[in-house]
Amino acid sequence: MKLYSILLIVSLFIIAGCAAQRSKNVESWSESQASEWFDHEAWLNQIGSRPDQSINKKEFAVRYHKNRKRWDIAFAFLKDTNLDTLKVGNHELDGKNVFVKVTEYNSKNPEDVFYESHKNYSDIQYVVSGQEYIGIADMLTASVKIPYNEEKDILFYSVQKDKNLIAKPGTFFIFFPQELHRPGIKVGNSAWVKKIVIKVRD
Numbered sequence: 001m002k003l004y005s006i007l008l009i010v011s012l013f014i015i016a017g018c019a020a021q022r023s024k025n026v027e028s029w030s031e032s033q034a035s036e037w038f039d040h041e042a043w044l045n046q047i048g049s050r051p052d053q054s055i056n057k058k059e060f061a062v063r064y065h066k067n068r069k070r071w072d073i074a075f076a077f078l079k080d081t082n083l084d085t086l087k088v089g090n091h092e093l094d095g096k097n098v099f100v101k102v103t104e105y106n107s108k109n110p111e112d113v114f115y116e117s118h119k120n121y122s123d124i125q126y127v128v129s130g131q132e133y134i135g136i137a138d139m140l141t142a143s144v145k146i147p148y149n150e151e152k153d154i155l156f157y158s159v160q161k162d163k164n165l166i167a168k169p170g171t172f173f174i175f176f177p178q179e180l181h182r183p184g185i186k187v188g189n190s191a192w193v194k195k196i197v198i199k200v201r202d
Contacts, residue, residue, distance in 0.1 A: 037057075038051075047079040048170075049171060049172050054165055060176075063200075070094060073098045077100065078126065084128060088103060093198075107132045107185060113183070119148065119178070121201055131166060133186070135182035135183075137180040139178065166187065
């Protein structure tokens, strides 16, 4: 019985060690491992909104484990903040590492909005009120329209082929650096939108 107990304890240590090793080597995860981790949603911390299925699960797993504290701060903000009463402007959560941009605007015609990407920050985008399309496109179809602005961490593109995702309350999107996106597009007629973008530094 004593030998069995010792073997059980050793086995548990080995399993725990393997799990810890896997968490340190997230970049080596398969797509199915990343999906399993993502879909388990321990990272989500039971917030009320849902992640959109367009999110790159493997990319998110890598970035989350690299800077877990920053992502946890961002999701805690989504969970604990009354977004309806949040004032327009920038709100720092962890200095320049994690901050929130709150905007209100009328959704726009597609031709009036350029595709964009970033170099230093990932975006968590959430529509608080109203609805809009967010366009996504492959970098292979894009050409630079306005060069990179280091101060604003943004550059703009023209694209040949894209797809629209509908954004409305209850669902958030994550766009990683160099993932092309075009927010603020009208759904039908132009309408008022309140939106937050949480910027998470890599």
